[in-house]
Amino acid sequence: MRHNATSPPSVAERVLDLLGAFSTERRALSLSELSRRAGLPLSTAHRLVGELAKRGALERDGDGRYRVGLWLWEVAALAPRGTGLRENAMPFLEDLYEATHENVQLAVLDGAEVVYLERISGRAAVNVVSRVGGRLPAHATGVGLALLAHSPSAAENVLAEPLKRFTDKTIGTEELLRRTLATVRRDGFAISDGQIELIALSVAAPVFGADGEVAAAISIVVPAESTDPFVLVPAVRAAARGISRALGAPLHRTP
Incomplete structure (x- = not known):
């Protein structure tokens, strides 16, 4: 988590914390793992993950675990340094x-x-x-x-x-x-x-x-x-x- 711990995180910071929970070693995470790694209540993580999945930023596999979605790759490909x-x-x-x-x-x-x-x-x-x-x-x-x-x-x-x-x-x-x-x-x-x-x-x-x-x-x-x-x-x-x-x-x- 990169937000300022002295004040409540904004919605954008919470979303970024969820996306930042993924890493090379952790490409697929369950909802509870996302909640824990992002430092968010399970109910909040559930709501935000659902919205991200609807947009294609996250994808859910057959085991119920979440991965980074193709839509994020499409957005990242627009980076000028990329x-x-x-x-x-x-x-x-x-x-x-x-x-x-x-x-x-x-x-x-x-x-x-x-x-x-x-x-x-x-x-x-x-x-x-x-x-x-x-x-x-x-x-x-x-x-x-x-x-x-x-x-x-x-x-x-x-x-x-x-x-x-x-x-x-x-x-x-x-x-x-x-x-x-x-x-x-x-x-x-x-x-x-x-x-x-x-x-x-x-x-x-x-x-x-x-x-x-x-x-x-x-x-x-x-x-x-x-x-x-x-x-x-x-x-x-x-x-x-x-x-x-x-x-x-x-x-x-x-x-």
């Missing part, structure tokens, strides 16, 4: 995938996290935990480092909080993160080796929009043990440059 960006990026992501047959990803920054808008993955590609619509901490991912390096205010917010560690390679100190971001700004690409999972590393590059600001980042995720990441840098940077040009980025801001 559809337009993805459409411009897809040809370059597909080319990068065809050249490597590894995991290729597109992500944007949202606070201290990255949200993945697209992922192309081959059957033989290394296993990754990211998914379309999923989130990961920015400091622990290649795309996140590429984004933070060109987002000073967001980087300072991340640096002000404890850095979550996933492996012994995860960046865990302010000093190390500052040094890493400075290197990414200088070089124009980021390498994240074993920060989320030890078996994988990613090579990422920033994508700039028409306003000259960083709009997204792309990455390729490969096996950590058998790959020289610097071999992949030219291809990733070329794809990021192509997407930036497609978005109308000024020439001096194409990576």
Whole structure:
């Protein structure tokens, strides 16, 4: 729940709490689970869930459990940082995938996290935990480092909080993160080796929009043990440059 606990939540906040009850691990929830996770009385949850189901925002399966409905996906597809960006990026992501047959990803920054808008993955590609619509901490991912390096205010917010560690390679100190971001700004690409999972590393590059600001980042995720990441840098940077040009980025801001 994200509303202010000192005052009663509005109807909109209650609806958002219900939708926020779903997660990657909890894709289907019963009415009582929704009530509990949203912090709402069962009667209130029952009324709101019924209205959401009528609109198509929630769908009820044969077991009586609720899932996110297709209507929400239709609305989410209208997000300007989603559809337009993805459409411009897809040809370059597909080319990068065809050249490597590894995991290729597109992500944007949202606070201290990255949200993945697209992922192309081959059957033989290394296993990754990211998914379309999923989130990961920015400091622990290649795309996140590429984004933070060109987002000073967001980087300072991340640096002000404890850095979550996933492996012994995860960046865990302010000093190390500052040094890493400075290197990414200088070089124009980021390498994240074993920060989320030890078996994988990613090579990422920033994508700039028409306003000259960083709009997204792309990455390729490969096996950590058998790959020289610097071999992949030219291809990733070329794809990021192509997407930036497609978005109308000024020439001096194409990576």
